[in-house]
Amino acid sequence: MSPCKVIKQAAYCCLIIFASVFALPGAALNLPPLVPAVHSFTANSGASGAFRLSNDIRLIVDGHDAQSTRDNGLTLIPPTLLSFAQTFKTDLETLFPHTSVTLSIGDTQALPVHPTVIAISLSDRVNATHADGTTTTEGYELQVLPTSIRITASGSKGAFWGTRTLLQGLVLAGEFPLGTVVDQPDWQTRGFMLDVGRQWYPITFLRDLCTYASWFKVSEFHVHLSDNVSPRGNPNAYARFRLRPEDSALAGLTPHLNETYSRAEFEDFQTHCAARGVTIIPELESPGHALVITQWRPELALSSDPTLINLTVPDAIPTIKAIWKEFLPWFHTKQVSIGADEYNSSLADDYNNFVNEMSDFIGQESGKTIRIWGTREPSNTTSVSKNITIQHWDFGDDDPFELIRSGYDVINSEDSFQYIVMKQSGSFPQQLNQTRLWEGANVDTGGIWDPHVFDRGNASNNPRISDPHLKGAIMAAWNDHGPTASTFLEAFYALKEGIPVVASVGWLAASGPNHLTHAQFLEAFAQLEASAPGQNLDRRIPSKSAMVVAYAAPFPKSGIVPDRSGNGYDAHFDSATGSLHTPLGSKGHNYTLLLRATLDGSPGTLLSGPDESFGVASRADGALTLAFTSSDITYLLSNYTLSWGSGTVEIVLTGTQDGTSVFVDGTHAGDFLVSIDGTNVFEPMAFVAPLQIIGGEHSEVKELAMWDGIHDANGLSSVEEMRGI
Template identity: 40%
Template structure:
């Protein structure tokens, strides 16, 4: 957050100070008297001396400055930047979904009473913390007449709309009169997700972009290729060839046949294009990474001759086919990527081959530079060199990730390299902490007190323990920060939603620091829930609106006038539809083909799904199915009750008895999932559903797993009876 406008009143800022503004007597927007709105990130804002506030329900229209309606931001990484008009259209929808404000979209050349006017400021020199020009800055003016947002570019104006939505959400749909100018301190802000060792649906990735965008994060790095990090030197080549690897892009080019992951766990060009387009529509650039020459098992499984003899997860850079093969992969996929910058990985290679590694990175940089138009390139910080040694070309941006691979300040920044900070102080590795590894969630305390010199974390903090290893805040070589989440333990270690929950409560706080905001921890916690509830265009929580604890209740009371309708007795109106089944004595008879269809899909944390079931055969069938999971009476030849998510099956040591009733509750309680069963005349017993982690060749370990309740269809493929289905939004263990 940088205040650097000469065209508006100079703002009172709190940068570098330590105030605790959170008091019970003040509403969040009333902190503006201290020089900012308590949004996430914080927004510089000087409240009008006259006081007063604008009710958002009084705003009737969004007006796009017709002079700039087709203007796009030409200074960002994306090659598909939205126009000001396109951002305005998205904002119009967000006002309705986030705040319930119904407005019309119009075009004009000036603000009108009761409007939000979106325009471009061509006069103000917006600059970041290092004095670099920024196209992401904006000014915000709120008066009794309405709101004006003037961006350095359409993207800057878009970030201004995020401030308006958040300020209104925390201010009871009112925003104080005043003015502010806001510019991010750094141009690269966001996250990296390892989608190579765990597949994520396109819908999830797009929803994550909506989440990132709301907190002004502009980069979603997708780690597209990798493998489980087994010590291949201790295992046979046959063993290594069966280790899980992922290459998530699926090309029809016959020259790449056999490279991609299975069709249901990879993205076609059309699908990947759709992901990028939808993310760009919200100001987020998908930043692709194809990893080589290490972590390259997917490539060596495709072309075994390219592997190092002692470790088949690494490419033999001395083999004459290696560089042409890697470049052929990039030649195929570069046209897919709507960004001027790509990432070649280049992480954790064999230290016996440093010289050929350096040559490989430089050869790839020449290759990218020769594209039309030229591509910029990132690589992970690996093998820093002495001044008298051949080094990586300084046109390559280095992504730092750990102090045991490089010391960012002397190894790269002092030599003139540009860097993005992904220090492992903010690493997440799904479930790895079972053996004392990286944590499962971001550390909120470290975000707000992670500077070893005192104060909050910031992108210039490469070393969270030794302040002398960190450059000054305004160092021109520091481009920003990306927080990484890895899936070293593979696809069964976590569910899709667990990746989101690892970031849910803490990532917005880090977004404040990536932008350059100055929220305190107390302020952040005071507004988080309210702002989180306003995030538009996603439902990653899988929440369901309900008037009470009971979301849906199906008693299956048959009536000839129902005509297939199954009444919901919760009061929410989530009536279901009978598809071919019969009802008798308040029980539905399923024949393996008929089913019940509900208007819902999934319920996220927390929930209790209870029902009674009586199978008439031991044939495996689905009891409940949703977009995120499926509960079945068995799994293949196994008769064990199984809850599946993301293509992974999580079974319990229990089978439903055929021919008798069992009362069942599927319970999601925070990070855990349980199954409670009670047979006729028996005692109730509760079993925790767990995942079994493969500890990278070091045995197995059971661990918690959080799985959503499936609730889109009931009984599809099941043979037997079911009665009294109830879904609640609390966990009853």
């Protein structure tokens, strides 16, 4: 019987792709090291070969269930199968430009004549379950035969994850071996958190980060939307609330409107992420980490600590409820976070009552449940309701296994494995400790960490993998040092290797027979990271050689300025401003940029792009130096004084993910550093190279060239001589 035939009233549909399959002689092929690894792959008995894409692909969504949104996860805006198919089509054409994909809705029972078929169906007969035995709509089966591929899934998102498996296999090996994959996640929550409260991130960056994470089957993006730096006695310290209220009564929350997201922007962000299988979990923090609220309403602050709301003040809880009432309609998830960590222990009962009251209020207003950060409040009379999910982060604040035994649902964000702090910290790394993740699940026996491991010193203090109260894991990236310590793109560099590891062990526990090994991850990660479709957070620029782009004077007063690299990135000279306008934006790491220009002794921009700009700036003493600007924050090359005159200045920038260096006229002028919290602790800044506009009114550009990789600054003699690097 055809797999597309309705069996016992099971509602499902088929998504068909036509491509070509090559039967190859010899032994059956193995899967490449997919991230995450799949639960099961069985090679076809008595057959060998592999599926390969053809130039002409037909993608057909079965008309019976093209609008199916079957999903039992946390999202309230599940995409249809057709929507997921459209995303798949876009990704397929992006990753394999030689392919032409035709998408249509049709009858998969009567397949048109074509060399091969890929059918994706949603079916109740796919008995996909989490590690705890609960049913999940994220499961799928992928059957690869000599003349067909079939993805049969338990829900539309499961079908989408099946397409990720297929695409990753094709990216890594150029083909997919014949056989059958049976796959589903062990845990529902496979996520990451970003502290958006203490650093401004453009909404486009958050969208791209979501897209990147989806490539590795991440299910949740926890967005920490309000917070403050440590005030250190300053009640006006940096504190932000990132959502822009529409109710004028709440306008005092957001005096910095240019650093907020409108409802339309946040709605679009959630919809974009849902289209790639990721649910946004918003967090509005209170009653701790609430300086942004007490700056607006000082009378609500606890006298001993302005970052804490005094819950005994009559208007405190009504104010917090008013904030949530404004924003609950924005959130398209069944669960939200109210934060609620690190509060004053002398108000333990007030805290517990507040959390329970907020849980009831949010449930009554929206039908949503809440989660909070683990907080051990010393009360013998009150406790937090077991309807509330606890996100464990530190054993000093809760005992996760005791919470699980007591009947609480718990998410693992244990800080010894999953916390990073941007740029500098005495307690936490700046990227996840890969050695600890892959080899340090237990201090005595080692092993790979996964979400059931909270205590690496005592294995008996960890729950079973199959415990129904263990919901999964979320890694967390914090901006303790505020907005000046890093650029928004540096968050991607900090997260990009950790996200797929946390996602992988959340998909397949370390005890699983086919679990991903460290060696397999290292073999696959670089290629998969570079290929993640739908985003360009690495700011890659295609190039035929090491030289990416090059322009040299004289420039025509109008018209085209040819790109001498051979890549065809021709620019246009704007005679009114004396600047070149290129078709490029930014070049990511690693890079070497050569700029020759005459300067007039005034501050001005030399290079600008969509992410950052670079140019001449004045120090506090009035002397000129070089500087980058990112998110309206200027970073000076503080210990360097720029000399200028009638001659041409040669500036070379080299950039890696670890920092940015400057050479002027062949001499190392310095590295860009930032002071952490105004102290004498300095950390490097990693800037991308701005390429959108070159030059301006205070400079006359003679030459610009950009190379991929790091090259000797003293060897960059001219565009023509360096084309062969």
